[in-house]
Amino acid sequence: MLKAFRILSLVEGLSLITLLFIAMPAKYQFGHDFVWPVGMTHGVLWLVYVLVSLVVSHVRRWSVLVWAGALLSSVVPFGFLVLDRRLKREIRAEAAG
Numbered sequence: 001m002l003k004a005f006r007i008l009s010l011v012e013g014l015s016l017i018t019l020l021f022i023a024m025p026a027k028y029q030f031g032h033d034f035v036w037p038v039g040m041t042h043g044v045l046w047l048v049y050v051l052v053s054l055v056v057s058h059v060r061r062w063s064v065l066v067w068a069g070a071l072l073s074s075v076v077p078f079g080f081l082v083l084d085r086r087l088k089r090e091i092r093a094e095a096a097g
Helices: 001-029 036-059 062-074 079-096
Strands: none
Touching: 001 036, 001 062, 001 079, 036 062, 062 079
């Protein structure tokens, strides 16, 4: 389940980057409005991310601070990369142990 959450985190993070750095500039600089479909996709992905993060945090017995850090990483641009590094470490430790 942790691997699936990691992939979801990467997809959700990339959707935020796409929204902020591609769709919004395209709308305001060039008049191409991609904000609605990209924003809707990102919103749905974020809601799924929050629900899955709650399940993963419960199964993995994460503290509230660890879960809050995972949640914070989903709203900070490029924050998903920090979470990805942590999840990789946890997956490697699980495989080794």
